[in-house]
Amino acid sequence: MKTTVILFLILAFxxxxxxxxxxxxxxxxxxxxxxxxxxxxxxxxxxxxEQGADTLEMDVVISRDNKVVVSHEAWFSSxxxxxxxxxxxxxxAERGHNIYTMTYKEIKRxxxxxxxxxxxxxxxxxxxxxxxxxxxxxxxxxxxxxxKIGPIRxxxxxxxxxxxxxLFHPMPAAFVELVLADVVKFKLDKRVILQSFDVRPLQExxxxxxxxxxxxxxxxxxxxxxxxxxxxxxxxxxxxxFSLVDSxxxxxxxxxNMKLVPWTVNEVADIERMKTLALDGIITDYPDxxxxxxxKKAASDDSAEIx
Numbered sequence: 001m002k003t004t005v006i007l008f009l010i011l012a013f014x015x016x017x018x019x020x021x022x023x024x025x026x027x028x029x030x031x032x033x034x035x036x037x038x039x040x041x042x043x044x045x046x047x048x049x050e051q052g053a054d055t056l057e058m059d060v061v062i063s064r065d066n067k068v069v070v071s072h073e074a075w076f077s078s079x080x081x082x083x084x085x086x087x088x089x090x091x092x093a094e095r096g097h098n099i100y101t102m103t104y105k106e107i108k109r110x111x112x113x114x115x116x117x118x119x120x121x122x123x124x125x126x127x128x129x130x131x132x133x134x135x136x137x138x139x140x141x142x143x144x145x146x147x148k149i150g151p152i153r154x155x156x157x158x159x160x161x162x163x164x165x166x167l168f169h170p171m172p173a174a175f176v177e178l179v180l181a182d183v184v185k186f187k188l189d190k191r192v193i194l195q196s197f198d199v200r201p202l203q204e205x206x207x208x209x210x211x212x213x214x215x216x217x218x219x220x221x222x223x224x225x226x227x228x229x230x231x232x233x234x235x236x237x238x239x240x241x242f243s244l245v246d247s248x249x250x251x252x253x254x255x256x257n258m259k260l261v262p263w264t265v266n267e268v269a270d271i272e273r274m275k276t277l278a279l280d281g282i283i284t285d286y287p288d289x290x291x292x293x294x295x296k297k298a299a300s301d302d303s304a305e306i307x
Contacts, residue, residue: 026281029053038113052291074168084109
């Protein structure tokens with residue numbers, strides 16, 4: 001009898017592990033496929049889809065003429081940017097190239113791909129500009145139709161903080177209104193996730209658009225309970241730095257019916273560790289690596305074909 005019970009427990013444990021490891025999770029291309037092509041550009045997003053990402057993760061800011069621009073910073077970063085004259089922008093001067101003070105016509109004159117990114121040595125140098133959110137939607141949806149792939153999801157980060165109000169971006173209510181206008185125009189409200197480190201836009205969205213899934217981004221070590229207390233409600237998704245994820249966090253999210261999607265997981269060893277934790281998604285600069293680990297598809301070692 002005792003032997004039968006032990007065998008049953010071993011079998012149950014094995015089945016549970018198998019179900020967790022085989023779980024189909026969402027693979028999100030961080031700023032597209034930043035490991036291989038300039039971040040937050042249309043070529044990078046298309047490459048992420050080619051490599052098997054089902055979700056495109058991106059950041060948005062606002063221009064002077066109220067366009068929603070895909071950009072990680074509300075200015076032109078010295079790491080990747082050339083000014084309209086072709087000169088590299090210095091670290092000291094970068095915030096003076098404030099996107100919120102420029103029209104989109106002016107923004108398009110900057111090159112954010114030709115000098116590459118020293119942090120990503122495999123990234124191909126490619127002349128590129130910051131696209132509009134609407135342009136990303138148009139290009140990605142066209143690609144999906146042509147390749148007959150499943151519906152794409154979009155994880156859109158609203159880049160705001162209290163110190164930047166009316167300096168680098170509009171107030172949260174105006175910011176989210178502009179983003180939602182593009183989402184509604186393309187009829188993508190059922191395929192977007194809106195995320196932020198700043199709780200204010202999430203709180204605003206909770207009031208005005210409760211049907212839109214929301215994700216709280218987290219980089220601090222304050223713990224999930226304190227972070228949710230600041231937010232004031234339980235979001236659809238909790239999205240911490242991957243180094244903060246452990247089995248206790250997974251258990252808490254399951255108990256409170258929250259999805260768990262860590263960022264930004266790039267090394268294969270870290271992706272393998274994440275696979276053991278029954279996640280709902282993973283955000284990575286290298287979608288092909290995550291596909292290789294989670295979906296067991298053939299992929300050459302970090303040498304995705306780039307066109």
